[in-house]
Structure formats: C-alpha cells, structure tokens
Amino acid sequence: MTDLKQRWIPSLLILLGALATSVGSVAQQRELRVISDRTDQGTLRPILDAFEARSGAKVIGVFMDQGLVNRLESRPTEADVVITKDAELLDIAAQRGLLDPIKSAKISASIPPEFMDPAGRYFVDAYRARIIFYSRARVKPGDLSTYEDLAGPKWKGRICLRSGSHDYNLALFGQFFASFGADKGREMISGIGANLARAPKGNDREQARAIFEGKCDVALMNTYYHPLMAANAEQKAWADAVGVYFPSQAGKGTFIMRSAAGLTKATDNRDLAIGLLEFIASKEGQQLMVDRTKQYSVLPDVAVHPLMVSLGAEQGLVDGKFKVDFVPLEKMAGKREEVIKFVNEIRFDAER
Numbered sequence: 001m002t003d004l005k006q007r008w009i010p011s012l013l014i015l016l017g018a019l020a021t022s023v024g025s026v027a028q029q030r031e032l033r034v035i036s037d038r039t040d041q042g043t044l045r046p047i048l049d050a051f052e053a054r055s056g057a058k059v060i061g062v063f064m065d066q067g068l069v070n071r072l073e074s075r076p077t078e079a080d081v082v083i084t085k086d087a088e089l090l091d092i093a094a095q096r097g098l099l100d101p102i103k104s105a106k107i108s109a110s111i112p113p114e115f116m117d118p119a120g121r122y123f124v125d126a127y128r129a130r131i132i133f134y135s136r137a138r139v140k141p142g143d144l145s146t147y148e149d150l151a152g153p154k155w156k157g158r159i160c161l162r163s164g165s166h167d168y169n170l171a172l173f174g175q176f177f178a179s180f181g182a183d184k185g186r187e188m189i190s191g192i193g194a195n196l197a198r199a200p201k202g203n204d205r206e207q208a209r210a211i212f213e214g215k216c217d218v219a220l221m222n223t224y225y226h227p228l229m230a231a232n233a234e235q236k237a238w239a240d241a242v243g244v245y246f247p248s249q250a251g252k253g254t255f256i257m258r259s260a261a262g263l264t265k266a267t268d269n270r271d272l273a274i275g276l277l278e279f280i281a282s283k284e285g286q287q288l289m290v291d292r293t294k295q296y297s298v299l300p301d302v303a304v305h306p307l308m309v310s311l312g313a314e315q316g317l318v319d320g321k322f323k324v325d326f327v328p329l330e331k332m333a334g335k336r337e338e339v340i341k342f343v344n345e346i347r348f349d350a351e352r
Contacts, residue, residue: 035079077266080273087260090122122262126295151191160216164348174335212241224294227307253323
C-alpha cells in the first residue's frame with residue numbers, strides 16, 4: 001500500500017499542478033477593448049481575429065452606427081482603441097482632448113505624413129472614393145463630369161442619395177465647403193438636393209437598387225459598393241445595371257472618404273493598444289483591409305484590389321488610379337457643424 005501511495009501521489013500532484021497552470025493561463029488572458037462605428041462581423045473582425053492570433057489577447061468590441069464622439073466623451077476610458085469609418089470624427093475627438101498621442105516608431109515610419117494627424121493622435125488606415133454611380137441604360141460616361149455639374153438643371157429629378165445627415169455625405173459636403181468655399185459649397189448642396197428624384201433614404205446600396213429599378217439615373221456612393229454588390233447574388237443585378245464615374249478628373253479631382261484609428265485616454269492596456277494599431281498600419285494589416293473591404297491602402301506598396309482595378313476604365317482611368325482632391329482633415333475643422341446646419345435649413349431630407 002505504501003508503494004502504491006508513493007507511485008500515485010506524485011502523479012496526482014503533477015496533474016493538479018498542470019490543471020492549476022492551465023486555469024491560471026485562461027484567467028490571465030488579457031483583453032483589449034475597441035470602440036468603433038464599423039460592424040463587428042464585417043470590416044473589422046478579420047483584422048481583430050488576426051491580431052488575437054498574433055498577440056494571444058482577446059479583443060472585445062463595442063460597435064455603434066452613430067454617436068461615436070459623444071460616446072467617447074461620456075466614457076473616455078471605456079475602450080483602449082477607437083476605430084472609425086470617418087476620420088473627421090477622430091479629428092473632432094482629438095480637438096476635444098479625447099485622444100492620446102500614438103508613440104510608435106513603426107507607425108511613424110510606415111504611415112505617409114498626409115494620412116497622419118500632425119499631433120500623432122490618430123492615423124488614416126484606408127480610404128475610398130465617393131463617386132457617381134450611373135445607369136448604364138440611361139446615362140453615358142460622356143454625360144458626366146464634375147460634382148458641381150450634378151447641381152445643374154439637366155439632372156432635375158434624376159439623383160438618388162442617402163440622408164444628407166449621414167456621416168458619408170457630411171464628410172463629402174464638408175469637403176465641398178473646404179475645397180470650393182462656403183458659398184459654392186452651399187450652392188452645390190442645394191442644387192443636388194433640388195435635383196433629387198425622391199427623399200433621401202436607405203444606405204448606399206439602396207441607391208444602386210433605385211437606379212436598377214428606374215427610380216433615378218445617378219447616385220453618389222462609395223467605390224467599394226460596386227464589387228461588394230457584384231459578389232452578392234441578390235444584388236448582382238444592381239451592380240450590373242450601374243457604371244461608376246470618378247468626378248472632376250480633368251479638374252481638382254475626386255473626393256475621398258477616410259477611415260481612421262487612434263488611442264483613447266485609457267492606459268491599462270496601452271502596449272496592446274499600440275500593438276493593434278501597429279498591426280493595422282503594417283503591410284499585412286493593410287493587405288487584410290484591402291482584401292476584406294475593397295478600400296484603398298494608405299501604404300504605396302499595397303496594390304489596389306483586383307476587383308477595383310477596372311473601375312473608371314470607361315472614362316479612361318488606368319489600373320484603377322485616379323486624381324484626388326485631397327482636403328487635409330485639419331482644414332475640415334468646423335465644416336461639419338456648418339454643413340449640418342445648412343442641410344437642416346434647406347430641409348435636404350424632406351419628402352419630394
């Protein structure tokens with residue numbers, strides 16, 4: 001009996017020790033908190049999954065469609081990292097003192113200066129163009145030219161658009177103000193509003209559907225929706241019915257929508273937070289972003305997605321490359337508030 005005890009007691013102790021170590025490892029898994037207005041299972045999840053695999057940490061997300069800056073203001077340390085579909089929101093958050101500087105040599109070395117906040121509080125992680133989608137059946141590329149032209153009389157009753165108060169259109173209209181001046185910007189917004197075929201409603205894809213159904217002839221949408229619709233069996237007919245046109249290529253260029261990432265005031269997981277941001281800024285992270293979202297990378301050595309290369313070919317663009325009317329985010333300061341006020345004043349979203 002004594003020999004038996006001598007054999008199994010040490011083995012039992014080893015087993016218990018291994019179990020304790022295993023339980024301790026699970027209990028000690030670190031959590032990184034991310035707040036974003038992008039959808040968990042859409043744009044971000046593959047990137048977050050890849051970072052989890054690399055770091056061993058668990059990424060916990062809080063996702064919302066609207067109200068990101070207000071949420072940061074009311075709960076400044078709820079999350080460690082903030083990621084947004086509209087970089088202008090992070091510029092607003094930075095101006096309100098809600099972000100900390102990102103102290104990372106890797107990010108400073110990889111992100112081009114035009115995509116980095118001058119004070120280092122956030123960086124643009126990808127971009128897409130907001131362009132004209134048009135009916136292949138009723139509009140020819142030669143009929144199109146500039147954003148300003150959409151405010152002209154020939155487009156009366158022919159334009160579809162999502163809400164003028166949506167972040168995408170606020171960002172676009174704000175760039176009208178910054179690039180053309182407030183007076184011309186108001187004229188363009190008012191003219192486009194007067195030319196709407198119906199009251200603004202739905203998301204960007206719904207505008208392509210309206211073109212397919214003959215309710216309007218042109219719409220302003222983000223570039224990536226064309227390949228995303230083409231890959232969706234229920235929406236492929238919408239994609240086939242529309243062409244895409246990059247406005248103002250003979251002039252100032254096309255406006256872009258920028259997404260961005262930054263550090264909140266939370267410091268408990270600062271090393272993990274910077275690690276995630278460095279991964280997003282890396283070539284691997286950027287390639288994931290391009291593959292998953294069909295956006296354009298901010299890194300010059302990450303190629304345009306193959307499904308985006310042909311966009312604009314009908315107007316003479318080569319390899320999906322286009323001229324950009326680049327408006328620095330710092331020049332957008334205060335423009336959003338002006339645009340919101342004006343859009344409400346002219347009742348842009350009212351029933352027609």
